[in-house]
Amino acid sequence: MAALHGVWTLLGNHPAVTLRCGMGIISVQLTHSCLFRKLCSSDARHSELKQAGNPENESLLENLNLMGVDVKMARQRQPGVLRKSLTNEQGVAQFLQGKGASRKVVASIISRYPRAITRSVDHLDQRWQLWRNVFQTDSEIVSILERSPESFFRSSDNENLHKNITFLTSLGLNTKDLHRLLTTAPRTFSNSLELNRQMVEFLEDIYAELGGKNPEQFIKAVLSRNLYILIRSTKRVKTNINILQKSLKLSNSELLALLQGPGAEILDLSNEYLKKNFNNLKQKMAALGSQKADMKKLVTNYPMVLYNGLDTLNSKLDCLIKGGITIKQILEKPKVLDYSTQNISGRLDELKAVGYDFQKNGISVLDLSRKRFVAKMEKLSSSPDE
């Protein structure tokens, strides 16, 4: 059974097919023929194993076409919507256009999240008002809708949305925090209140376990340092915290400081990615001849180092070393790793040309903003001796 399931997963991406073909042994045959028919047909619509009694709504299709909706995309995403007899595509389109969305944007929204057309105008009105509690203008909301239609439309529970806003406010997040949070991770709004609450409670628990005394500020610190936390699973965050603690052998207070400090920024990374980067960093550091303690120091001061993928990080380090920078210097100024390899190597070249002495002057020049760096270079070239 498990094997079968695996096979279906591998064959992939046709949950509707799988379901409709049933779960029994005979169904393997059926599944194959279903897939076969699907694969062999040029026009998915007609061969799609649509059951006899439930065809797509032709007039709806026509409407959508007229509106410029990519029907093929819509069908692929939410086939059920196209079979509904009652939809509100006109109302939704008018509503969105009234808020400043262009025809094209509306079409794109519906193409990417067809279920949008099942919402009533009243319902949309309500939802829009709720979003306006956080966003100052309609156009801000429109731009988020354009970016991520799903964030706005996936849930139809306005009451839940309202509770979420109340909840987030109750955590002590001010308007600006809220705005930042929802601009960046609009899905947060559509989470169930329960899900958001679970994450917050999970963080509070961790915090208490580690002996923290001010949960409210901890939550605020973590959420504002990592706006994606609330759209991650507690499992993921939990695992990452464990990875950090185990790999670095942190004491409670060290971990606490890390989490409410810069460490929050890497909590949303996928577990495997974090692990991989950790291992790579460990190896790389060892290869460069630094101690275990250095690793701890680096990650503690600058957790973002783990955000860099394996290749990126290695090439950055190599580039610095090649330019005559020592690991010791990098450990003192890990922020240089913030910049792209390109940027770093460009600067190294420029500095080399004027004979900059890193031993004497340190490597802070490397993590200046471009403007500041240019100014610095001008000064250096006009008075080459300092």
Next chain:
DNA sequence: CAAACCGGGATCTGCCATTTAA
């Protein structure tokens, strides 16, 4: 004055699987 510190901006969705509702 420069260096160091620090937070924030851009953007981070679109898909799949499972559960719930009708």
Next chain:
DNA sequence: TTAAATGGCAGATCCCGGTTTG
């Protein structure tokens, strides 16, 4: 049984400049 709702996942940095400090 189908569609709706919801949870979860993979993906994989770079840069700027205001403010504080020395």
